[in-house]
Amino acid sequence: DAGVTQSPTHLIKTRGQQVTLRCSPKSGHDTVSWYQQALGQGPQFIFQYYEEEERQRGNFPDRFSGHQFPNYSSELNVNALLLGDSALYLCASSPTPGQMNTEAFFGQGTRLTVV
Amino acid sequence: GDSVTQMEGPVTLSEEAFLTINCTYTATGYPSLFWYVQYPGEGLQLLLKATKADDKGSNKGFEATYRKETTSFHLEKGSVQVSDSAVYFCALSDPGGSYIPTFGRGTSLIVHP
Numbered sequence: 001d002a003g004v005t006q007s008p009t010h011l012i013k014t015r016g017q018q019v020t021l022r023c024s025p026k027s028g029h030d031t032v033s034w035y036q037q038a039l040g041q042g043p044q045f046i047f048q049y050y051e052e053e054e055r056q057r058g059n060f061p062d063r064f065s066g067h068q069f070p071n072y073s074s075e076l077n078v079n080a081l082l083l084g085d086s087a088l089y090l091c092a093s094s095p096t097p098g099q100m101n102t103e104a105f106f107g108q109g110t111r112l113t114v115v
Numbered sequence: 116g117d118s119v120t121q122m123e124g125p126v127t128l129s130e131e132a133f134l135t136i137n138c139t140y141t142a143t144g145y146p147s148l149f150w151y152v153q154y155p156g157e158g159l160q161l162l163l164k165a166t167k168a169d170d171k172g173s174n175k176g177f178e179a180t181y182r183k184e185t186t187s188f189h190l191e192k193g194s195v196q197v198s199d200s201a202v203y204f205c206a207l208s209d210p211g212g213s214y215i216p217t218f219g220r221g222t223s224l225i226v227h228p
Contacts, residue, residue, distance in 0.1 A: 004158075006158075031214060033214065033215060040220075040221075041220055041221070042119075042204055042206075042218035042219055042220045042221050043159070043204075043216075043218050044218075045215055045217075048214075048215060056215060090158055090159065092159075092214070094214035095214075097214065103147075103149065103161055103164060103208075103214065103216075104208075104214040104215075104216065105161070106151075106158045106159040106160070107158050108157055108158040109157075109158045
Protein backbone atom coordinates (compact mmCIF):
# COMPACT_ATOMS: atom_id res chain seq x y z
CA ASP A 1 0.00 0.00 0.00
CA ALA A 2 1.57 3.28 -1.15
CA GLY A 3 -0.25 5.33 1.43
CA VAL A 4 -1.08 8.95 0.70
CA THR A 5 1.14 10.43 -2.01
CA GLN A 6 1.57 14.11 -2.80
CA SER A 7 3.31 15.92 -5.61
CA PRO A 8 5.44 17.85 -6.02
CA THR A 9 7.46 17.70 -2.82
CA HIS A 10 8.81 21.23 -3.17
CA LEU A 11 7.72 24.20 -5.23
CA ILE A 12 8.81 27.82 -5.60
CA LYS A 13 6.39 30.36 -7.08
CA THR A 14 6.28 34.11 -7.53
CA ARG A 15 3.68 36.39 -5.95
CA GLY A 16 0.57 36.63 -8.09
CA GLN A 17 1.08 33.27 -9.76
CA GLN A 18 -1.18 30.26 -9.49
CA VAL A 19 -0.23 26.81 -8.19
CA THR A 20 -1.73 23.31 -8.32
CA LEU A 21 -0.86 20.61 -5.81
CA ARG A 22 -1.83 16.98 -6.20
CA CYS A 23 -2.77 14.15 -3.85
CA SER A 24 -3.56 10.45 -4.26
CA PRO A 25 -5.35 8.92 -1.31
CA LYS A 26 -4.54 5.70 0.46
CA SER A 27 -6.03 2.60 -1.14
CA GLY A 28 -9.59 2.08 0.04
CA HIS A 29 -10.10 5.72 1.01
CA ASP A 30 -12.48 7.99 -0.89
CA THR A 31 -12.29 11.22 1.12
CA VAL A 32 -9.51 13.79 0.83
CA SER A 33 -8.83 16.77 3.09
CA TRP A 34 -6.26 19.54 2.65
CA TYR A 35 -4.38 21.39 5.37
CA GLN A 36 -2.02 24.35 5.46
CA GLN A 37 0.82 24.21 7.98
CA ALA A 38 2.73 27.44 8.43
CA LEU A 39 6.18 27.26 9.97
CA GLY A 40 5.97 26.55 13.69
CA GLN A 41 2.20 26.09 13.65
CA GLY A 42 -0.23 23.21 13.65
CA PRO A 43 -2.05 22.24 10.45
CA GLN A 44 -5.11 24.34 9.59
CA PHE A 45 -8.02 22.72 7.76
CA ILE A 46 -8.68 24.13 4.27
CA PHE A 47 -11.42 21.86 2.86
CA GLN A 48 -12.58 18.28 2.43
CA TYR A 49 -13.73 16.51 -0.73
CA TYR A 50 -16.00 13.48 -0.95
CA GLU A 51 -17.86 12.18 -4.00
CA GLU A 52 -16.16 14.88 -6.08
CA GLU A 53 -17.75 17.69 -4.07
CA GLU A 54 -16.44 20.06 -1.45
CA ARG A 55 -18.15 18.93 1.75
CA GLN A 56 -16.63 21.12 4.41
CA ARG A 57 -14.46 24.21 4.33
CA GLY A 58 -12.27 25.95 6.84
CA ASN A 59 -11.61 29.66 7.12
CA PHE A 60 -9.71 30.18 3.86
CA PRO A 61 -10.44 32.67 1.06
CA ASP A 62 -11.87 31.74 -2.32
CA ARG A 63 -8.36 31.90 -3.80
CA PHE A 64 -8.09 28.37 -2.44
CA SER A 65 -10.07 25.91 -4.50
CA GLY A 66 -9.99 22.21 -5.13
CA HIS A 67 -11.18 19.32 -7.16
CA GLN A 68 -11.66 15.62 -6.70
CA PHE A 69 -11.53 13.16 -9.57
CA PRO A 70 -13.51 9.94 -10.06
CA ASN A 71 -10.47 7.92 -8.91
CA TYR A 72 -10.62 9.88 -5.59
CA SER A 73 -7.38 11.78 -6.22
CA SER A 74 -7.53 15.50 -5.56
CA GLU A 75 -5.99 18.82 -6.50
CA LEU A 76 -5.56 21.99 -4.46
CA ASN A 77 -5.37 25.21 -6.46
CA VAL A 78 -4.26 28.54 -5.07
CA ASN A 79 -4.65 31.67 -7.19
CA ALA A 80 -2.99 35.08 -6.83
CA LEU A 81 -0.31 33.76 -4.51
CA LEU A 82 0.74 35.87 -1.54
CA LEU A 83 3.95 35.64 0.44
CA GLY A 84 1.82 34.44 3.36
CA ASP A 85 0.78 31.37 1.38
CA SER A 86 4.25 29.93 1.91
CA ALA A 87 3.69 26.80 3.96
CA LEU A 88 3.67 23.02 4.00
CA TYR A 89 0.45 21.77 2.39
CA LEU A 90 -0.70 18.44 3.71
CA CYS A 91 -3.21 16.08 2.20
CA ALA A 92 -5.07 13.60 4.36
CA SER A 93 -7.18 10.69 3.19
CA SER A 94 -9.87 8.88 5.10
CA PRO A 95 -12.70 6.40 4.60
CA THR A 96 -16.25 7.35 3.69
CA PRO A 97 -17.49 9.87 6.27
CA GLY A 98 -19.55 8.42 9.06
CA GLN A 99 -17.49 5.36 9.91
CA MET A 100 -16.73 5.39 13.60
CA ASN A 101 -13.40 5.18 15.34
CA THR A 102 -11.00 5.50 12.48
CA GLU A 103 -8.71 8.30 11.45
CA ALA A 104 -7.15 10.31 8.66
CA PHE A 105 -3.79 9.34 7.11
CA PHE A 106 -1.47 12.11 6.02
CA GLY A 107 0.91 12.47 3.10
CA GLN A 108 4.44 13.87 3.30
CA GLY A 109 3.31 17.29 2.17
CA THR A 110 4.25 19.82 -0.49
CA ARG A 111 6.52 22.64 0.65
CA LEU A 112 5.39 25.81 -1.19
CA THR A 113 7.61 28.88 -1.12
CA VAL A 114 6.27 32.13 -2.55
CA VAL A 115 8.91 34.74 -3.40
CA GLY B 116 -15.48 26.00 18.83
CA ASP B 117 -13.26 23.02 19.48
CA SER B 118 -9.66 23.74 20.42
CA VAL B 119 -6.48 22.07 21.65
CA THR B 120 -3.83 23.61 23.88
CA GLN B 121 -0.37 22.12 24.15
CA MET B 122 2.57 23.05 26.30
CA GLU B 123 5.05 25.25 24.52
CA GLY B 124 8.38 23.86 23.48
CA PRO B 125 10.99 23.09 22.84
CA VAL B 126 11.25 20.33 25.38
CA THR B 127 14.89 19.36 25.73
CA LEU B 128 15.80 16.07 27.42
CA SER B 129 18.72 13.73 27.76
CA GLU B 130 18.42 10.20 26.42
CA GLU B 131 16.55 7.83 28.76
CA ALA B 132 14.77 10.70 30.55
CA PHE B 133 11.02 10.64 31.24
CA LEU B 134 8.82 12.62 28.88
CA THR B 135 5.53 14.39 29.50
CA ILE B 136 3.89 16.70 26.97
CA ASN B 137 0.72 18.27 28.29
CA CYS B 138 -2.40 18.60 26.19
CA THR B 139 -5.83 19.91 27.16
CA TYR B 140 -8.86 20.34 24.96
CA THR B 141 -12.17 22.16 24.67
CA ALA B 142 -14.94 20.42 22.77
CA THR B 143 -18.65 19.86 22.69
CA GLY B 144 -19.61 16.25 23.12
CA TYR B 145 -17.06 13.48 23.34
CA PRO B 146 -14.33 13.84 20.75
CA SER B 147 -11.74 11.30 19.71
CA LEU B 148 -8.23 12.31 20.76
CA PHE B 149 -4.97 11.80 18.90
CA TRP B 150 -1.26 12.36 19.08
CA TYR B 151 0.51 12.84 15.78
CA VAL B 152 4.28 13.04 15.28
CA GLN B 153 6.14 14.98 12.58
CA TYR B 154 9.79 14.17 11.96
CA PRO B 155 11.95 16.84 10.30
CA GLY B 156 10.97 17.41 6.69
CA GLU B 157 8.12 14.91 6.80
CA GLY B 158 4.34 14.81 7.02
CA LEU B 159 2.27 13.74 10.00
CA GLN B 160 2.14 10.21 11.36
CA LEU B 161 -0.51 9.01 13.77
CA LEU B 162 1.24 7.99 16.99
CA LEU B 163 -1.72 6.91 19.13
CA LYS B 164 -5.38 7.58 19.72
CA ALA B 165 -8.19 7.17 22.24
CA THR B 166 -11.87 7.29 21.46
CA LYS B 167 -13.59 7.38 24.85
CA ALA B 168 -13.03 8.44 28.44
CA ASP B 169 -10.39 6.43 30.36
CA ASP B 170 -9.09 4.81 27.17
CA LYS B 171 -5.31 4.58 27.05
CA GLY B 172 -3.65 4.83 23.67
CA SER B 173 -0.15 3.43 23.32
CA ASN B 174 2.46 2.91 20.62
CA LYS B 175 6.28 2.69 20.45
CA GLY B 176 6.57 3.20 24.21
CA PHE B 177 4.41 6.32 24.17
CA GLU B 178 1.08 6.40 25.96
CA ALA B 179 -1.71 8.84 26.72
CA THR B 180 -4.94 8.47 28.71
CA TYR B 181 -8.22 10.19 27.79
CA ARG B 182 -9.20 12.10 30.94
CA LYS B 183 -12.68 13.53 30.54
CA GLU B 184 -12.80 15.04 34.04
CA THR B 185 -9.72 17.17 33.37
CA THR B 186 -10.22 17.39 29.56
CA SER B 187 -6.64 16.25 29.10
CA PHE B 188 -4.65 13.81 26.97
CA HIS B 189 -1.06 14.11 28.14
CA LEU B 190 1.63 12.23 26.22
CA GLU B 191 4.20 10.24 28.23
CA LYS B 192 7.19 8.02 27.57
CA GLY B 193 9.32 6.41 30.22
CA SER B 194 12.68 6.57 28.44
CA VAL B 195 13.18 8.77 25.39
CA GLN B 196 15.69 8.12 22.62
CA VAL B 197 17.48 10.50 20.27
CA SER B 198 15.30 9.13 17.48
CA ASP B 199 12.21 10.47 19.28
CA SER B 200 13.28 14.04 18.44
CA ALA B 201 10.36 15.46 16.47
CA VAL B 202 7.35 17.74 16.76
CA TYR B 203 4.33 16.24 18.53
CA PHE B 204 0.79 17.42 17.82
CA CYS B 205 -2.23 16.78 19.98
CA ALA B 206 -5.51 16.73 18.07
CA LEU B 207 -9.21 16.02 18.46
CA SER B 208 -11.96 15.14 16.05
CA ASP B 209 -15.66 14.56 15.95
CA PRO B 210 -16.23 10.85 16.66
CA GLY B 211 -19.03 10.85 14.12
CA GLY B 212 -16.52 10.32 11.37
CA SER B 213 -15.81 13.61 9.63
CA TYR B 214 -12.04 12.96 9.95
CA ILE B 215 -11.17 16.62 10.29
CA PRO B 216 -8.83 16.85 13.27
CA THR B 217 -8.34 20.13 15.08
CA PHE B 218 -4.66 20.41 15.96
CA GLY B 219 -2.70 22.09 18.69
CA ARG B 220 0.31 24.21 17.78
CA GLY B 221 2.75 21.36 18.32
CA THR B 222 5.52 20.75 20.84
CA SER B 223 9.08 20.28 19.67
CA LEU B 224 11.04 17.56 21.46
CA ILE B 225 14.83 17.54 21.33
CA VAL B 226 16.64 14.56 22.83
CA HIS B 227 20.39 14.77 23.40
CA PRO B 228 22.66 11.71 23.64
